[in-house]
Amino acid sequence: MDFSSFLLMRHELILLVIILLLIVAEIFIPQHKKGSIVHLAIFLFGIHTAVGFLGMGDGVLFGGMFRTTGMIHFFKNVLNVGVFIILLQSADWLQEKIVAQHKGTEFFVLMFSSLLGMYFMISSGDFLMFYLGLELSTLPVAALAAYETSKRISSEAGVKLILSAALASGVSLFGISMLYATSGSIYFSEMAEMISVNNLTILGLILFFTGLAFKISLVPFHFWTADVYEGAPISVASYLSVISKGAAVFILMILLFTVFKPLMGIWENMIYIVALATMFIGNLFALRQQNMKRFLAFSSVAQAGFILLGIINGEQLGFATVIYFVLVYIFSNLAAFGVVQAISLQTGKENINDYEGLYRTNPKLSLVMMLALFSLAGIPPVAGFFGKFFLFTAAASKGYYLLVFLAVVNVTISLYYYLLVIRAMFLRKGENPIAFFTSKLYMRLGLVLTVLGIIVLGVYSPLYDYIFELSKGLM
Amino acid sequence: MIEGISIYEILTLTTIIFFIGVYGFITRTNLISILISVELIMNASVVNFVIINKYLYPDMLQGVLFSLFIIAVAAAETALAVSIIINLYRQIGSVEVKETEMMKN
Numbered sequence: 001m002d003f004s005s006f007l008l009m010r011h012e013l014i015l016l017v018i019i020l021l022l023i024v025a026e027i028f029i030p031q032h033k034k035g036s037i038v039h040l041a042i043f044l045f046g047i048h049t050a051v052g053f054l055g056m057g058d059g060v061l062f063g064g065m066f067r068t069t070g071m072i073h074f075f076k077n078v079l080n081v082g083v084f085i086i087l088l089q090s091a092d093w094l095q096e097k098i099v100a101q102h103k104g105t106e107f108f109v110l111m112f113s114s115l116l117g118m119y120f121m122i123s124s125g126d127f128l129m130f131y132l133g134l135e136l137s138t139l140p141v142a143a144l145a146a147y148e149t150s151k152r153i154s155s156e157a158g159v160k161l162i163l164s165a166a167l168a169s170g171v172s173l174f175g176i177s178m179l180y181a182t183s184g185s186i187y188f189s190e191m192a193e194m195i196s197v198n199n200l201t202i203l204g205l206i207l208f209f210t211g212l213a214f215k216i217s218l219v220p221f222h223f224w225t226a227d228v229y230e231g232a233p234i235s236v237a238s239y240l241s242v243i244s245k246g247a248a249v250f251i252l253m254i255l256l257f258t259v260f261k262p263l264m265g266i267w268e269n270m271i272y273i274v275a276l277a278t279m280f281i282g283n284l285f286a287l288r289q290q291n292m293k294r295f296l297a298f299s300s301v302a303q304a305g306f307i308l309l310g311i312i313n314g315e316q317l318g319f320a321t322v323i324y325f326v327l328v329y330i331f332s333n334l335a336a337f338g339v340v341q342a343i344s345l346q347t348g349k350e351n352i353n354d355y356e357g358l359y360r361t362n363p364k365l366s367l368v369m370m371l372a373l374f375s376l377a378g379i380p381p382v383a384g385f386f387g388k389f390f391l392f393t394a395a396a397s398k399g400y401y402l403l404v405f406l407a408v409v410n411v412t413i414s415l416y417y418y419l420l421v422i423r424a425m426f427l428r429k430g431e432n433p434i435a436f437f438t439s440k441l442y443m444r445l446g447l448v449l450t451v452l453g454i455i456v457l458g459v460y461s462p463l464y465d466y467i468f469e470l471s472k473g474l475m
Numbered sequence: 476m477i478e479g480i481s482i483y484e485i486l487t488l489t490t491i492i493f494f495i496g497v498y499g500f501i502t503r504t505n506l507i508s509i510l511i512s513v514e515l516i517m518n519a520s521v522v523n524f525v526i527i528n529k530y531l532y533p534d535m536l537q538g539v540l541f542s543l544f545i546i547a548v549a550a551a552e553t554a555l556a557v558s559i560i561i562n563l564y565r566q567i568g569s570v571e572v573k574e575t576e577m578m579k580n
Binding site for chain 2: 127128131132135139142143146149152153155156158159162163166167169170171173174176177178180181184185186226227230231
């Protein structure tokens with residue numbers, strides 16, 4: 001028998017081996033040396049990330065349930081880099097708080113299992129694989145959100161996340177059952193041929209969309225976002241806001257552009273309304289936040305609204321722009337979360353007021369934060385500007401001028417609240433500013449990587465062409 | 476196939492169960508009751524899959540297999556949710572929603 005076709009699942013297999021190795025290491029490493037497991041996990045995942053960049057062919061496994069293309073391979077690498085940065089940024093927190101409670105290994109096992117679920121979700125070829133991947137990616141994150149078991153706020157975040165995720169996947173399943181009723185198959189390729197516009201299919205599409213909208217935290221399914229981000233550990237919040245959102249956007253886009261292509265007239269209107277509501281509500285609620293984590297939560301809701309502007313295009317241009325924007329967004333948001341994490345770890349302060357005078361005491365950290373917020377707001381020299389600009393181009397090329405105009409209004413609103421943080425850091429003096437501190441090696445490495453990402457993506461244009469070429473294969 | 480009962484009656488039943496679940500999720504004030512409501516939603520779709528498979532596409536078993544997976548995953552989901560709720564109960568001694576909530580914007 002020839003097993004070489006299984007190499008198409010290389011990402012999944014290597015990650016599975018890492019998970020098993022970590023479980024074995026947990027058994028054999030003695031109790032007083034448990035700190036070394038953090039180094040081991042980061043080292044193994046670094047190798048996995050590097051190996052992932054090796055080339056891989058296209059192919060289909062298990063009778064069409066699992067498929068991989070150049071684009072899917074590329075996006076798995078993007079997710080790997082994101083998770084690697086998160087691990088670097090949370091290493092110190094793990095060493096100081098979590099390993100001391102003897103829960104270090106489980107953190108990595110849960111996070112890697114969730115990443116494994118995302119791999120399966122984005123390369124799924126039928127709804128069964130999609131559903132299993134979705135659940136495998138959600139359940140471990142709920143456990144991670146409730147990870148600081150001694151803190152009440154963390155348990156509350158876990159309860160909110162698991163209950164809303166369960167409701168979302170239940171509603172989504174009901175939608176899938178209706179799509180199955182009309183098309184007679186759960187395979188994407190067969191469904192795409194059989195699907196036609198009728199009332200049952202439309203209801204199925206809406207219910208199915210609801211499930212993914214919960215994961216991307218689109219309005220009106222965003223209620224869990226702020227509370228979960230505030231209560232959960234910061235590394236879990238950043239994981240939820242970039243990795244889990246990015247993977248869900250990717251699979252939603254594939255499904256809308258291929259399987260639900262005949263229903264485009266329906267979902268265009270749906271996305272138009274949801275995009276407007278998401279941008280306005282995300283931005284307006286972000287204005288009145290005092291806690292940095294809640295602030296970033298509503299900012300990420302608003303960013304999800306901008307992503308929908310690319311999806312509404314419905315063609316290759318939209319696909320490529322959204323992938324590019326997600327890539328930029330991963331780096332910018334991780335930089336912002338990284339700074340919040342570093343400050344919270346040293347001082348325990350998380351409010352915007354506490355950041356007053358930060359530039360005088362910690363100039364490097366505040367520069368990283370400024371770059372991240374400029375990128376999120378979309379100010380020209382950094383990558384975020386090009387990401388937003390391409391998204392608006394994608395929407396405008398289909399004639400949605402009013403939508404683009406309202407999105408630009410939203411960018412202006414968002415600029416105001418991003419600048420509030422920058423003003424607090426640079427212009428305010430502050431009565432007792434955060435004292436000077438130096439972060440450890442891992443945290444510095446994580447922040448440098450994000451800064452490099454923000455600057456390089458803004459300057460190096462061939463990357464966008466590369467993504468555009470890759471996205472041909474999916475249409 | 477059940478004698479004398481058409482697919483419409485069963486689908487109406489599952490739709491009613493589904494909406495009872497959604498209603499319960501929104502209105503209940505006890506975390507365990509909310510969990511039960513979610514289970515109703517899941518089970519409505521399980522019955523949906525089996526019935527659609529049996530009545531409309533009896534030559535393939537896709538729907539039945541799908542429902543088996545849903546049952547297994549729903550069990551895992553419930554176990555995790557209950558364990559988080561128990562952890563919360565140890566800290567505040569209650570599973571009422573209004574006593575759980577600390578975070579308000």
